[in-house]
Amino acid sequence: MPMRPRMLLLGDRVRYDGREHTVIALHGTSVRLVDDAHAASVVLLGHLLSSDGFAVVSVGPVRPVMSDPGALAGLPEDVTDRVRWWQRHLVELLTGRPDDDPHAPVRAEYDPSLHSLGQRELTKLADWGWAVREWG
Template identity: 40%
Template sequence: MKRPAGVLEVGDRIRFEGRIHVLAGLDGPRCRLIADEGADVQVLLLTQVLGAQGFAVLEHSRPGPRRVPALGPLDGLGPAVRDKAVAWERHIREVETGHADPAPKGPPRNGYDPAVCGLAEREAAKAAELTARGEPVSVATVRRMRARYREQGVWGLVDGR
């Protein structure tokens, strides 16, 4: 499905203040930008970014794996918190695309092929898989994590407790 003109989403590459950034998160009127080099993270008002001289959308994110640097936004977090967020990203990617890896090799695992299973079935499969591994997860949790990932990228998967 083609995105309407003028709509920004997490994962878009933009030019702001003469540098290339990835839009790593949207939270109400604020946005999180990560410099393409991955070292600089800024939280700014979205209107400030959109109204800046020289602002341009360079590349829209594509459906599927996010192009936000996997660990850039998570630097500074403890290893256990970071690892859990990255693991959730792989789970969400598998539910949405059928493949946990950004560069898939081979067909999707049983229960995750979008050509065969509907989204609700894939969400249920992921909840059952995680629960069977000893991490009780409901279908509602999988849906909530998918929504958070769509809104905020990998940062939305961080356990804030």
């Protein structure tokens, strides 16, 4: 029997309202779903999690996938290098795993189940050696 996750993530497949859906967006307490017929809906997270028959069918990919590998075709090499550099860091912020090894253990300081995105962003800035000023 599937267990409820501590949190939903993009790409998770869920059973809701008698159909399977994919989580395609999360915003505050709203979850945007799309079913296999490509019908989109927005549901409040609390309603979704407490609805009869709700289940997580499968979890999304271990790392975000660039939608179209050819999207960078024709761009100058320095631009594509910069895009890939940012992608590595963004994937680590979102998943806790380094982009070049999606099966590596989650780095504790980037673990999404332990730290908010803001905390992980501050950690990334510290990793880069950037000073962060606290605004009181």
